[in-house]
Amino acid sequence: MDASDGTSAEPARVQARNTKRAPRRTQSASMADVARVAGVSSQTVSRVSNGFPGVNEETRRQVLAAMKELGYRPNSAARALKRGEFRTIGVITFGLSTTGNVRTLEAIATSAAQEGYSVTLLPVAVPTQDEVRGAFSRLGELAVDAVIVILEVHLLDASTLSMPPHVQVVVADSDAGDRYTVVDTDQAGGTRTAVQHLLDLGHRTVWHLAGPEGSYAAQRRTDAWRAELLAADRTAPPLVRGDWSAESGYRAGLRIAALPDCTAVFVANDQMALGLLRALHERGRRVPEDVSVIGFDDIPEAGSFLPPLTTVHQDFAEVGRLCVEGVLRQMRQDATEHGTTLVPTRLVVRQSTAPPRSR
Amino acid sequence: MDASDGTSAEPARVQARNTKRAPRRTQSASMADVARVAGVSSQTVSRVSNGFPGVNEETRRQVLAAMKELGYRPNSAARALKRGEFRTIGVITFGLSTTGNVRTLEAIATSAAQEGYSVTLLPVAVPTQDEVRGAFSRLGELAVDAVIVILEVHLLDASTLSMPPHVQVVVADSDAGDRYTVVDTDQAGGTRTAVQHLLDLGHRTVWHLAGPEGSYAAQRRTDAWRAELLAADRTAPPLVRGDWSAESGYRAGLRIAALPDCTAVFVANDQMALGLLRALHERGRRVPEDVSVIGFDDIPEAGSFLPPLTTVHQDFAEVGRLCVEGVLRQMRQDATEHGTTLVPTRLVVRQSTAPPRSR
DNA sequence: GATATGGATGTTTGCGTAAACATCGGGGCG
DNA sequence: CGCCCCGATGTTTACGCAAACATCCATATC
Numbered sequence: 001m002d003a004s005d006g007t008s009a010e011p012a013r014v015q016a017r018n019t020k021r022a023p024r025r026t027q028s029a030s031m032a033d034v035a036r037v038a039g040v041s042s043q044t045v046s047r048v049s050n051g052f053p054g055v056n057e058e059t060r061r062q063v064l065a066a067m068k069e070l071g072y073r074p075n076s077a078a079r080a081l082k083r084g085e086f087r088t089i090g091v092i093t094f095g096l097s098t099t100g101n102v103r104t105l106e107a108i109a110t111s112a113a114q115e116g117y118s119v120t121l122l123p124v125a126v127p128t129q130d131e132v133r134g135a136f137s138r139l140g141e142l143a144v145d146a147v148i149v150i151l152e153v154h155l156l157d158a159s160t161l162s163m164p165p166h167v168q169v170v171v172a173d174s175d176a177g178d179r180y181t182v183v184d185t186d187q188a189g190g191t192r193t194a195v196q197h198l199l200d201l202g203h204r205t206v207w208h209l210a211g212p213e214g215s216y217a218a219q220r221r222t223d224a225w226r227a228e229l230l231a232a233d234r235t236a237p238p239l240v241r242g243d244w245s246a247e248s249g250y251r252a253g254l255r256i257a258a259l260p261d262c263t264a265v266f267v268a269n270d271q272m273a274l275g276l277l278r279a280l281h282e283r284g285r286r287v288p289e290d291v292s293v294i295g296f297d298d299i300p301e302a303g304s305f306l307p308p309l310t311t312v313h314q315d316f317a318e319v320g321r322l323c324v325e326g327v328l329r330q331m332r333q334d335a336t337e338h339g340t341t342l343v344p345t346r347l348v349v350r351q352s353t354a355p356p357r358s359r
Numbered sequence: 360m361d362a363s364d365g366t367s368a369e370p371a372r373v374q375a376r377n378t379k380r381a382p383r384r385t386q387s388a389s390m391a392d393v394a395r396v397a398g399v400s401s402q403t404v405s406r407v408s409n410g411f412p413g414v415n416e417e418t419r420r421q422v423l424a425a426m427k428e429l430g431y432r433p434n435s436a437a438r439a440l441k442r443g444e445f446r447t448i449g450v451i452t453f454g455l456s457t458t459g460n461v462r463t464l465e466a467i468a469t470s471a472a473q474e475g476y477s478v479t480l481l482p483v484a485v486p487t488q489d490e491v492r493g494a495f496s497r498l499g500e501l502a503v504d505a506v507i508v509i510l511e512v513h514l515l516d517a518s519t520l521s522m523p524p525h526v527q528v529v530v531a532d533s534d535a536g537d538r539y540t541v542v543d544t545d546q547a548g549g550t551r552t553a554v555q556h557l558l559d560l561g562h563r564t565v566w567h568l569a570g571p572e573g574s575y576a577a578q579r580r581t582d583a584w585r586a587e588l589l590a591a592d593r594t595a596p597p598l599v600r601g602d603w604s605a606e607s608g609y610r611a612g613l614r615i616a617a618l619p620d621c622t623a624v625f626v627a628n629d630q631m632a633l634g635l636l637r638a639l640h641e642r643g644r645r646v647p648e649d650v651s652v653i654g655f656d657d658i659p660e661a662g663s664f665l666p667p668l669t670t671v672h673q674d675f676a677e678v679g680r681l682c683v684e685g686v687l688r689q690m691r692q693d694a695t696e697h698g699t700t701l702v703p704t705r706l707v708v709r710q711s712t713a714p715p716r717s718r
Numbered sequence: 719g720a721t722a723t724g725g726a727t728g729t730t731t732g733c734g735t736a737a738a739c740a741t742c743g744g745g746g747c748g
Numbered sequence: 749c750g751c752c753c754c755g756a757t758g759t760t761t762a763c764g765c766a767a768a769c770a771t772c773c774a775t776a777t778c
Contacts, residue, residue, distance in 0.1 A: 030764055041728045046766055056726060076502040077439035078764035081733050086436065086502070088479070096455075096465040097659075106455040109482040118501060119480045120447070123468040142477060143435040143445075143502060246663035275663045300456075304605035304634045306665045389734055400758045405736055415756060437734035440763050 466679025
């Protein structure tokens with residue numbers, strides 16, 4: 001009604017802007033602003049911004065100059081809305097307390113960045129069904145195109161988990177291979193090499209300090225340990241359990257130290273091995289002379305334990321990389337063929353294992 | 360111009376939809392879809408979705424039912440576009456290799472979640488100026504309202520870093536207090552209690568195994584160590600440097616073990632202390648009888664070292680929490696009053712420190 | 719010289735949401 | 749009885765971007 005005075009439509013629009021939006025216009029420049037400064041249409045700005053062809057070199061330069069002058073940054077919300085994708089991967093994980101989770105997460109972030117994706121963290125406070133379900137449902141309104149779940153616990157009951165449609169999932173460290181794409185360390189293989197290493201050294205049998213119940217990784221290492229002993233025709237000693245922490249390893253170690261016929265222990269992770277070493281030391285049982293100890297993970301500190309720990313090296317970086325790769329592949333070819341990818345391990349022999357004392 | 364045949368505007372619109380968008384319509388339901396099913400306008404759906412008042416209870420129930428039926432999830436991109444905020448905090452960090460960074464990150468994620476914010480990870484591959492600058496510039500087109508920087512290195516040269524306007528910054532572990540809001544552990548205070556503890560035990564002086572050059576935290580611990588010795592009128596022995604890793608602690612430890620008059624070492628972090636313990640053990644120097652060792656961080660494993668490590672406990676959770684709090688406060692009251700908040704430490708005395716042998 | 723060709727650029731439109739404004743019926747009050 | 753007000757709901761519009769389509773002009777071709 002009052003725009004009639006304008007000679008062209010443009011000034012009127014500017015007018016309207018200034019009238020109302022001035023206070024909020026302090027934000028950042030939009031494509032339209034850049035277009036105005038560069039003297040082109042916003043579409044041309046868009047083309048330059050996305051590196052599309054069909055823009056004259058001279059024009060492109062002008063647009064770039066205008067962008068720089070205004071400090072233009074594409075608005076990712078608008079972009080996401082238009083394109084229908086966020087270029088973001090969500091990672092659901094329970095705590096960042098375990099080395100493995102963190103290292104995997106790190107690799108995921110790095111790989112994702114290389115592919116132009118960013119990573120949004122979805123921490124689950126307590127690993128209960130409800131919490132996990134909560135994380136998944138929050139997910140729905142989150143700006144993510146895909147999700148990677150790093151949850152080793154037995155809580156992925158798919159029946160109760162509602163995944164937002166069209167959000168691809170890859171699971172690290174689980175056994176949901178029939179429903180999701182799973183990437184995991186070759187737990188069984190790693191365990192085999194560990195147990196075999198000890199048997200090869202001449203130990204009659206191998207004890208096992210296991211991880212907590214309810215953990216897939218712990219479960220699988222325990223199963224493989226038992227199977228391997230069985231295959232070698234040895235008797236599996238009773239299971240000793242910890243909760244992954246060094247402290248729990250120490251407590252378990254005090255019990256193990258009291259067993260005179262225990263000469264070799266396969267520990268489900270390096271932290272517990274650290275605690276075990278301490279307990280054995282305190283009780284005067286020498287490692288590796290009296291007892292051989294082998295860990296799992298190969299955390300950076302393992303080489304500095306007393307004595308340096310023989311352990312099974314996990315390639316977390318590769319696991320993370322494969323998770324990202326899997327998720328992206330699924331997104332691109334909407335193919336929902338699940339399956340499990342196993343990442344091989346490597347035995348790192350240091351000084352905590354040796355042949356048993358001949359008696 | 361051709362919508363005139365419709366009795367009302369609605370059918371025409373539905374028509375248009377079906378014509379074109381059918382293939383892609385597999386996505387998820389929009390507010391309009393919910394509105395149609397519930398027999399209300401999309402605005403009413405919006406009101407329900409945002410928990411606004413002024414909606415009849417009966418209507419609300421119908422809308423909620425429709426939402427459930429269609430599995431409706433608000434589109435966060437559209438929401439962000441409209442509202443002008445993403446409800447997301449970006450975290451720039453160099454690697455997740457150090458315990459401190461990880462624990463801080465975890466606390467940030469948790470605190471942020473409580474405030475309804477999510478956290479996007481921005482890993483910096485190599486801590487070079489260029490890399491950091493790159494991360495910051497990528498940031499511009501990222502969907503974040505604020506940024507928390509966890510970068511202990513001397514790379515925050517503000518002059519070369521262009522922060523997108525209206526993105527608030529909080530820095531953990533730095534000295535940029537004049538330009539940014541900084542939250543950090545009280546490095547100096549922690550160092551003081553550590554050095555004081557050793558002096559109180561009767562040690563003549565305290566050696567220092569420092570972190571890498573270029574690290575703010577290392578720098579400050581070193582400075583405080585020297586200052587504290589000076590204040591107590593002791594001579595500061597030559598500095599020994601590591602790079603935070605256990606391995607570097609071991610190498611430095613071999614040199615320290617060769618110093619007969621060294622009775623007490625303040626190590627800049629627990630990992631290096633682990634390596635030092637190993638070196639001392641190998642060289643037959645007993646801890647704490649011959650040499651007292653004190654660490655910094657109090658990583659979960661510190662209590663399981665041989666011997667259990669006396670160390671300075673850092674409250675990473677609090678640091679993370681304060682970072683989020685600071686960032687949110689800045690966002691809300693656009694106040695740009697900077698300053699540094701120090702989180703106190705706590706000395707945890709275990710078994711790696713003792714009075715020097717009287718000779 | 720008329721017509722096709724194609725590169726460079728502009729215009730229109732809609733993504734899903736929510737603010738701003740419009741409408742509509744009924745109850746209170748002069 | 750008529751007016752106003754208010755609660756409940758609907759309609760319009762713009763957020764910033766980019767796909768689809770439209771336009772324009774210069775050069776090549778017959």
